[in-house]
Amino acid sequence: MTAEYIPFNRPYSTGKEMVYAAETQRNYHLSGDGPFTKRCHRWIEEHTGCAKALLTHSCTSALDMAALLLDFERGDEVIMPSYTFVSTANAFVLRNAVPVFVDIREDTLNLDERLIEEAITTRTRAIVPVHYAGVSCEMDSIIAIARRHGLRIVEDAAQGIMAGYKNRALGSIGDLGSFSFHETKNIISGEGGSLLVRDAEFAQRAEILREKGTDRGRFFRGEVDKYTWQDVGSSFLPNEVTAAFLWAQLEEAQRITSERLAIWRRYHETLQPLEQQGLLRRPIVPTDCQHNGHMYYVLLAPEIDRQLVLDGLKQNGIGAVFHYVPLHSSPAGQRYGRAHGELALTTSLSQRLVRLPVWFGLSESQQQRVCETLTALVKR
Incomplete structure (x- = not known):
């Protein structure tokens, strides 16, 4: 099935x-x-x-x-x-x-x-x-x-x-x-x-x-x-x-935000062992910041092939995506803007980031499946 x-x-x-x-x-x-x-x-x-x-x-x-x-x-x-x-x-x-x-x-x-x-x-x-x-x-x-x-x-x-x-x-x-x-x-x-x-x-x-x-x-x-x-x-x-x-x-803004924060916290708790094993890094929220659960992303360890992870999630019926292609590396960014310095972190972190499903109504069992599938892929 x-x-x-x-x-x-x-x-x-x-x-x-x-x-x-x-x-x-x-x-x-x-x-x-x-x-x-x-x-x-x-x-x-x-x-x-x-x-x-x-x-x-x-x-x-x-x-x-x-x-x-x-x-x-x-x-x-x-x-x-x-x-x-x-x-x-x-x-x-x-x-x-x-x-x-x-x-x-x-x-x-x-x-x-x-x-x-x-x-x-x-x-x-x-x-x-x-x-x-x-x-x-x-x-x-x-x-x-x-x-x-x-x-x-x-x-x-x-x-x-x-x-x-x-x-x-x-x-x-x-x-x-x-x-x-x-x-x-x-x-x-x-x-x-x-x-x-x-x-x-x-x-x-x-x-x-x-x-x-x-x-x-x-x-x-x-x-x-x-x-x-x-x-x-x-x-x-x-x-x-x-x-x-x-x-x-x-x-319903407060209720929507509370639900998304609950989803965010479940991901954060479940994925802690993978961070401890050095396979990925979870989001960091400074103490002065009150976030809204908009997004849950992970930064894969540098040696892990992100495309293989994204393909594996897709093959298992999970919609996960990367995010921005840095503007300084784009044709229009080079034509109309300029980079100050090498932007090394922008380049390296953008290549390791994977966004996981987050939406109001995402169930605990669905999150568990996402986390189990991600775990199997990064350990492979």
């Missing part, structure tokens, strides 16, 4: 998503910024402490807005890790800035804050920390560096909703932040994201950029008698059906 397939990801539904989506039709409001969008904005603002939250089509769109808000000039530089999704760099390249790729830390796989300062030049304008796996970068150090050099901080917290650093919500610590609600994330709307604005100085302009460069939001609040083209911008707001789906998820 063939074992049941265990997918890498399975989008979770609370059961209310379609109920709320139908409500948007009854409200006769399907375009953006309706009642559900406003509820989502309030929830994000209240749960993160940011001055303003704005839903977007995706985290990519939120990063695009952040780059627009910072008014880059051609050749300005932005420091970021190479071990990240392409959107982190694309947003700034589209605004004529140059990504400067810095190596990652061995423990968290986050941007190594100790290497940032030596990468700063007269053209540096911003630092983009990426909170990998929902585990925070060392933000106090990054903030101190930014202040010393007059730089902006844009947090890529795509994986970071319901996670924190010293009990401050990720995405709300820097000048600007971004969330993703893609179906592979903890809280989802299929596609979707949010821009988080910490300081009021950016809030009004962010709203204008999101509404095609117009002050339409002020018009609907009765603050102006008509709305007109005020600035550059685009249509960054999602439709109300997407917001309704998201609202059903946000209502």
